[in-house]
Amino acid sequence: MKNKWIIFSMVLGCIAPLNAQTWIWYPGDYEIWLGNQMNNRRTERGAFFPPFWKTDSHYVVIEFSKQLDLAQDEEISLAVEGMYNIKLDGKLQFGMPDKFVVPAGKHKLNIKVWNQQTPPALYVAGKTVKSDSSWKVTYEDKEWIDESGKASDTSTTVYMDAGSWNFNTPAARPSLFRLAREPRQVVAYESVKNGTLYDFGKETFGYLDLAGITGKGRIHIYYGESKEEALDIDACETLDRLDVSGDGRITDLALSDTTLLEENTYILKSSKAFRYVYVVCDPDVGVDKVAMQYEYMPEKYRGTFECSDPQLNEIWKVGAYTMHLTTREFFIDGIKRDRWVWSGDAIQSYLMNYYLFFDTETVKRTIWLLRGKDPVTAHVNTIMDYTFFWFLSVYDYYMYTADRRFVAQIYPSMCSLMQYVLGRTDDDGMVEGMAGDWVFVDWADGYLDKKGQLSFEQVLFCKSLETMALCAGLLNKEQDQLFYAKLASDLRAKLEPAFWNDMKQAFVHNRIGGKQSDEVTRYSNMFAVFYDYLSSEKKQQIKKSVLMNDTILKITTPYMRFYELEALCALGEQKMVMEEMKNYWGGMLDEGATSFWEKYNPSEKGVEHLAMYGRPYGKSLCHAWGASPIYLLGKYYLGVKPVKPGYEEFSITPVLGGLKWMKGTVPVPGGSIEVYMDSRQVKVKADRGCGYVYLSSQKIPECVNGRVEKITAGKYRIWVETKEEVLIRYCSF
């Protein structure tokens, strides 16, 4: 058995393959640049609205290099974004040739590219010489020449493996990347006052089309995720204004040079999120037809879920659609308002994505963008907790993908961010909100104290330090590993003494001046549960005293519900979580949701559901963190998760949680795992990897076409090999 697993592990080494012959760049640079394009598309009632944190940019000069050993002379052709030179064995070549012959033998090829506007990028194609992520890149080659003409020893230059995506032809210049588009039609419209309200049937995203524009005057366009918002011309969050000049010219008044005319069809150049559009024209202006170009990231729905409960199926579908709408160039928070990348939102998108698209490139891009460049001048998105979620997301990614190359590329950025955090700890080695820090935790319907040492932040900080130690270990950086492991264990040892309160049988919310507060909130308690930071006994106490205690401040965002329900699942409460999912997400569906919301308080009524941030339509009705059932159903009902990085080894712990039957697919690197379960049987098939099915404690396998192992009393493990369907008939008691 052991040997087989080793071979298997080698096969899996191909999970993150070198992309042969592709455009390459300095890792993170394209991602940051593309992220700026995306983050800066936010508008608020016609005003440009960039983020309030430092916007980084790419290195403008990059040297790409490769050691070659050619059997024969080889002509290479180059495509380059930027001005460049070519050095062969240290000798500069004339001009900027797009073809170049490298002679047979061992050679060092260096290509240096300058580009202020878009990231320096390179595509090299020859018979054997191909640009890919095995090329080295640096922003500083330090190759000075002394008076005698001798080059400096550049052995200290820091080289990185090049970054890449899927731009695999010379014409596919990275800076030209655009998402896909498809036309979509209005499903209903009606006259309202002096305008027309168009309904596209469900939440959507893209560019409005206006055809057959006549006359002279102004066209006002008001967008709404809800009918109320579209019709509220003074308060809707997004809008456009066009001037029709009578001579066929149309000007977009909000953001100039954002218009395009195509055969009497006018396509807006700025994208918006909406279901409804309210178009109001000046008396002399007419619009014949309104339609749209739906814009999306092409994704394969590799994860699936179906079960005996139609409502849950609908929840899964609307969750998947919510995820798809918010999976764009990056995983963004919501499509209407911010359209920004936020770390706390993103880590949940990653986790859901592992059970839906398994789009690893978008995970990496988002992690790069969030991190930005040194120097670190603020927390990620300026939010302390979001810094910690960023760390956690890196190791999550590694566990799901086994992509060690990425960890190696991002590790220096992890260190400098952690250095920033460590430079801001207090005398207890804990983090407290300092001037300029946003201590977020959650949007809560009640007062959350943000002062002093928050138990929630310390738990995340501790997990982040553990992540640093894990990544350092993975990269064989022993000194770093020891350093971070020590910090992590020191902090972990302080958590219970500092925050555990025996009276409350819970972690208290915070501590100020060494004194515990009276407040208990769910946040640190639920994280401590699924991080396994407490004894089983204490975890069970928390379940009762906090998680299932209605006097504790309720969570009203799907964001923290994600973790709350995960904690309950980790405690085996799938049945209760199922009811919660049906109530909470089902509640949104009952309110007419076609995608899941930023926040949902079941006790609110009507238009109260639309308000947030002191604005009547401030709330996002399509928010990535609303889609968490995708994750919960995949990980805690189908029960599939990686045990070794990249699903080299996996475990399946299927739990019906009250359903009659369920079936689903969980994507893994280069394949998938299929699970079916009803009250009598479990069927499992994996086309990559090896693993095992755990039956929960009240189930006994009766008939299995595979190896069964009894672990402890009433606990069984059934082995799963690649491509063999395992059928387990069981009885419950």
Next chain:
Amino acid sequence: MKNKWIIFSMVLGCIAPLNAQTWIWYPGDYEIWLGNQMNNRRTERGAFFPPFWKTDSHYVVIEFSKQLDLAQDEEISLAVEGMYNIKLDGKLQFGMPDKFVVPAGKHKLNIKVWNQQTPPALYVAGKTVKSDSSWKVTYEDKEWIDESGKASDTSTTVYMDAGSWNFNTPAARPSLFRLAREPRQVVAYESVKNGTLYDFGKETFGYLDLAGITGKGRIHIYYGESKEEALDIDACETLDRLDVSGDGRITDLALSDTTLLEENTYILKSSKAFRYVYVVCDPDVGVDKVAMQYEYMPEKYRGTFECSDPQLNEIWKVGAYTMHLTTREFFIDGIKRDRWVWSGDAIQSYLMNYYLFFDTETVKRTIWLLRGKDPVTAHVNTIMDYTFFWFLSVYDYYMYTADRRFVAQIYPSMCSLMQYVLGRTDDDGMVEGMAGDWVFVDWADGYLDKKGQLSFEQVLFCKSLETMALCAGLLNKEQDQLFYAKLASDLRAKLEPAFWNDMKQAFVHNRIGGKQSDEVTRYSNMFAVFYDYLSSEKKQQIKKSVLMNDTILKITTPYMRFYELEALCALGEQKMVMEEMKNYWGGMLDEGATSFWEKYNPSEKGVEHLAMYGRPYGKSLCHAWGASPIYLLGKYYLGVKPVKPGYEEFSITPVLGGLKWMKGTVPVPGGSIEVYMDSRQVKVKADRGCGYVYLSSQKIPECVNGRVEKITAGKYRIWVETKEEVLIRYCSF
């Protein structure tokens, strides 16, 4: 007297005026961006040649803000480089208006600009509202909104005074800046082999014109600072190749899209340095006429010098021309080869500039560019000594200009660079070359050990720490001042014990493992002299044992001759220095120099003078550091220098040094100081500031139209008031 000086000091407060109604940007950003354009114009035989250190770039999103208090409503008009929004009192305005009315009363105006390609820049013009350097800028406003719609407390945001130059109209967009051009003609030409050699009469810089191009084929253009270089088609440093296609199209083969056609005149788009141009056409191609567009920074020659010695006058003129050629968008090293900004070169350009153009804007721009952005990943230009020269240049600049605003803007960058240095000191608190550091010192014709603790580097390090303390004090940063002053005094106390050798009566060159080497070089000794780091006795010892000792390794670069001669002047050896200047710079003139060189070894012959870096024409024949007589004559012969910042108080110590007479002008902020001297009299006039003339010890004033003070035996001080010519008749003994 005291009161008068205070008033006077207030007048001088206008030296660095707020530029009313001008384009503004984040300080340093435009400078770095423009510097990239310039540094990246270097070519080597047709190949693009960017620097080997990290190329930084501007912040791509900047918020500009201003607190307003208007007596009445005011319409402002905006010109912006980038996409932008406008916030009035926190409320975003629709679109990107180019006009906007600010209501009467107190208001906060915030304008946020995004620009990836060129620095975000803003021009605002109203009746009273004007963009200038009193506007605040930040790259990170941290203005997040909580759920209730409340904005975060942004009191911790770091704001800077905006940067600006002289772009004072809406149309003068900073990104469009170009140097001035003027047509220049060939002075001679001759046929050589199958081409034509054109001579422009002297070293020059610009763009070649080719008129009347006919036929089909290739035109080869070889540039030379010398005739030999232009004619050596295989080894000349710069060249161009053009393809004439017969249909009127001409392609620049070296760097595409760098060509321009104007009515049958073809102007090359890439500039070169040359005196000679050798043009070789394919048999079927003809060129009717060759000319050029001379490119230059418009500068007023505010400093002048004339004397009884025609050779010295010629040296001054050629030095001034050398300075003018190398004073471009920035102070660059030389015009042919690097065309880069180098810190060690630049600090000398600054000092010469204070006695020639007094172009303070180019000093500031160059300091910003050299510093770049955080994080610091290497020494300035990768060279340890160049890091230290950078620090020194900031305080020099302050002394000559009294521009405290600039010191405040750059101070955070000084701190982070010093932090980098302090992170690389050894157990003695001294700097040693570490992996990746270039320890330069000088291009020496002999072995210079670069290992261990170099006395030269410690002297510069010590002076840099003193500079930090001075700047911190200037900005009332008391803690910083104490911190750096302590480090400086600690290091200074170590210099003599570590490096002084009584046997050698000098600082030794270096110390390895705590052991002094046997070597004595001029570098640390001469710096210790004019930094006044040693007793008078030891300084006199050094003069004999090092400076005037022919067995000590000779200096053959004008770069270190600058300091060597300065040290001798500081020791009162103007007569000897005069002879040296005439021999050394006169020697270059005798060799036919029309601008001064990167290096000159009088013992070399013929084409030996052209070689460097292992290449026959590697040497730059127009190198800024070659112009040092400009500085020496101004500071040590005319003898003018600031005593208080910005010449609020100045001293004049005129020394003929063997000349029969001399007269000259030294520019000061907003005016100039004129000095005339012959064997019988000194005449001085200053139209700004107050100061005094010192007569050297062997001169006694006989008749003076001003106040004379005897300081010590044989030493006199004569007071100079604004705009009053002071005439001093003296006798020598």
